[in-house]
Amino acid sequence: MEKASKNSPFAEILAAWPEARLREVMARAGLEDVRRALGREQLFPEDLAALLSPEAVPRLEEMAHLAQRHTRRHFGRTIGLYVPIYLSNICNADCLYCGYALGAGRPGARRTLTQEEIRAECDILARHGFQSVLLLTGDAPKAAPVKYLAEAVALAREYFPSVSVEVYALKEEDYRKLVALGLEGVTLYMETYHRETYAQVHPRGRKRDFAYRLGASERAGQAGVRRLSLGALLGLYDWRLEGFWTALHARYLQKECWQSAISVSFPRLLSVPPRFTIRYPLTDKELVQLMLALRIFLPEVGFNLSTRERAGLRDRLIPLGVTMMSAGSSTRPGGYSNCDEETLEQFEIEDRRTPAEVVEAIRRAGYDPVWKDFDRAFFEAPT
Amino acid sequence: MVPMKTLMNKDPLVIAGRSFRSRLMVGTGKFPSAEALSKALQSSKAEIVTVALRRVDLSKPQGDSILSVLDPAKYLILPNTSGARTAEEAVRLARLARAMGLPPWVKLELTPEPRYLLPDPVETLKAAEMLIKEGFVVLPYIQADPILAKRLEELGTATVMPLGAPIGSNRGLRTRDMIRIIIEQAKVPVVVDAGLGAPSHAAEAMEMGADAVLVNTALADAADHGMMAGAFALAVEAGRMAYLAGLGPERETAAASSPLTGFLE
Numbered sequence A: 001m002e003k004a005s006k007n008s009p010f011a012e013i014l015a016a017w018p019e020a021r022l023r024e025v026m027a028r029a030g031l032e033d034v035r036r037a038l039g040r041e042q043l044f045p046e047d048l049a050a051l052l053s054p055e056a057v058p059r060l061e062e063m064a065h066l067a068q069r070h071t072r073r074h075f076g077r078t079i080g081l082y083v084p085i086y087l088s089n090i091c092n093a094d095c096l097y098c099g100y101a102l103g104a105g106r107p108g109a110r111r112t113l114t115q116e117e118i119r120a121e122c123d124i125l126a127r128h129g130f131q132s133v134l135l136l137t138g139d140a141p142k143a144a145p146v147k148y149l150a151e152a153v154a155l156a157r158e159y160f161p162s163v164s165v166e167v168y169a170l171k172e173e174d175y176r177k178l179v180a181l182g183l184e185g186v187t188l189y190m191e192t193y194h195r196e197t198y199a200q201v202h203p204r205g206r207k208r209d210f211a212y213r214l215g216a217s218e219r220a221g222q223a224g225v226r227r228l229s230l231g232a233l234l235g236l237y238d239w240r241l242e243g244f245w246t247a248l249h250a251r252y253l254q255k256e257c258w259q260s261a262i263s264v265s266f267p268r269l270l271s272v273p274p275r276f277t278i279r280y281p282l283t284d285k286e287l288v289q290l291m292l293a294l295r296i297f298l299p300e301v302g303f304n305l306s307t308r309e310r311a312g313l314r315d316r317l318i319p320l321g322v323t324m325m326s327a328g329s330s331t332r333p334g335g336y337s338n339c340d341e342e343t344l345e346q347f348e349i350e351d352r353r354t355p356a357e358v359v360e361a362i363r364r365a366g367y368d369p370v371w372k373d374f375d376r377a378f379f380e381a382p383t
Numbered sequence B: 001m002v003p004m005k006t007l008m009n010k011d012p013l014v015i016a017g018r019s020f021r022s023r024l025m026v027g028t029g030k031f032p033s034a035e036a037l038s039k040a041l042q043s044s045k046a047e048i049v050t051v052a053l054r055r056v057d058l059s060k061p062q063g064d065s066i067l068s069v070l071d072p073a074k075y076l077i078l079p080n081t082s083g084a085r086t087a088e089e090a091v092r093l094a095r096l097a098r099a100m101g102l103p104p105w106v107k108l109e110l111t112p113e114p115r116y117l118l119p120d121p122v123e124t125l126k127a128a129e130m131l132i133k134e135g136f137v138v139l140p141y142i143q144a145d146p147i148l149a150k151r152l153e154e155l156g157t158a159t160v161m162p163l164g165a166p167i168g169s170n171r172g173l174r175t176r177d178m179i180r181i182i183i184e185q186a187k188v189p190v191v192v193d194a195g196l197g198a199p200s201h202a203a204e205a206m207e208m209g210a211d212a213v214l215v216n217t218a219l220a221d222a223a224d225h226g227m228m229a230g231a232f233a234l235a236v237e238a239g240r241m242a243y244l245a246g247l248g249p250e251r252e253t254a255a256a257s258s259p260l261t262g263f264l265e
Helices: A009-016 A019-028 A031-039 A045-052 A054-075 A114-128 A148-157 A170-180 A195-201 A212-214 A216-222 A240-255 A284-298 A311-320 A357-366 B003-010 B034-044 B087-099 B122-132 B146-155 B176-185 B198-209 B225-245
Strands: A079-086 A132-136 A162-166 A185-187 A227-230 A261-267 A302-304 A324-326 A366-371 B013-015 B018-020 B024-027 B048-052 B075-081 B105-108 B135-141 B190-194 B212-215
Touching: A009 A114, A009 A212, A009 A240, A019 A240, A031 A045, A031 A054, A045 A054, A045 A240, A054 A284, A054 A311, A079 A114, A079 A162, A114 A148, A148 A162, A170 A216, A185 A216, A185 B018, A195 A212, A212 A216, A212 A284, A216 A227, A216 A240, A216 B018, A227 A302, A240 A261, A240 A284, A284 A302, A284 B048, A302 B087, A311 A324, A311 A357, A324 A357, A357 A366, B003 B190, B024 B087, B024 B225, B034 B198, B034 B225, B075 B087, B087 B105, B087 B122, B105 B122, B122 B135, B122 B146, B135 B146, B146 B176, B212 B225
Parallel strands: A079 A132, A079 A324, A079 A366, A132 A162, A162 A185, A185 A227, A227 A261, A261 A302, A302 A324, B024 B048, B024 B212, B048 B075, B075 B105, B105 B135, B190 B212
Antiparallel strands: B013 B018
């Protein structure tokens, strides 16, 4: 990845909405623009900007009702459940905000799970009832090469119908290899859509290549990945802008990879290494505005909510547009089957409830927890 | 007036040689709980209930919020292939359901794009052919396309199931004109599927001569699931009665006072 990568056509769409233009549209947005945005059947980017602007704050309750209606219509009153499995915490990138980064100076063992250890993790999670898992590694193509990822996907598929990965950006042919083994989804956060911030927080390594990362989700879609999850790491830059760009990315992917289901996550930076300061923190209220605005702009897009957020807030967010939740998560390799070993964790979990407790909370909120929403038969003949 | 019960007994819905008294089919997705689904099913009086194979684990029906409330003695459980993008995927799902002991009926749903869940006519036709050869009773979900409906009928599908509007949209019979042609031309039962958001939409489809309707979102999204299912059941019966009774034609203008053919008198 020595030279800069070829631009995705999305780069042009992003370039058409630079920060200055977007700030101007948001500053100009008045109550009337917010009202119009809420009444439209199909929203324009300008409408989204209005809903993300401070002018929309007084209309938050109305936005919440609309967002709930959209979500229920498309997803029903159900919440899908998934759980992450951290395969490796070895990482060659040096993202300033991340607990796995070399420069973070955090104690804790670094390792990559063996096949047997992955099995042990799968076994425990399958017994909790999970049927959907997300396999994660650091940005370490040497410690966790594509061949290793392929073995891990194939192995996890023995336990779970739905297997997704959240790993470093891959080439299309590599995504294709994983799809052939039964990979359903790819989660890949752009971290930030703001080029300058991206360059600042990724000071070295292959991850510096903004264009290569920006094109990863569509490479995955073109390789046949059915579920593409996007997100900006909230706190790196102004959430109103990041939310807007994320939504444009989602809409672009809906057209470009029309056979893939797109979903958006809202990972909010809360626990960071001491060397990093969160310069653009967002409040709960701002997080809610962001989710509602994106739901109204993208009624058919899934929303994932991880255990980064605390239990009480997660429960309140369920009826506001969430469609998938993780539960009982650990962010350290071997965290489920080998709890005693103090491997390095990526970030601190806020919602520490067991899967059963989260399921109960979902039911209390008036939603049906859905463990399974994908079938092995999509890939292979029944035995 | 003909008592409702008598009407239903004398006017069964026949699909692939099997008779049903109810003309309302129910989908099971999107409900907030097993109890909600159960209430809706009871009030709907439905006899055919469809279940997404991707959503259920047929090897573990206990504890599942859908399978746990479906008594196979009471309902024909109609497995559907929603989520399948190709004919091969749909066929694999159908075989799996049959291998797990469900009757060899399948609601063929080939929806390659997850946004509007519109059916793929090419893959649907291919899958229908493969499944019919394997002995399945095939009920295909289709766009309201009269030619496709005839092509499927000729292959031997048990019904055709044209959409009224995109799944979950609650928009009603947006495809009314094409559905009218499908009904006029069909030799197999026509089941209007998807988009019916209110009992009046269901009644409208039945008045036009649809043989049955399938509803899911409108029931799952109601505040009172049982009551809404009951309302749909009544609407379907009312629409059917009106159709059998012979609705008068709609007139756009009053009868002309100077008839064009008056000179013939």
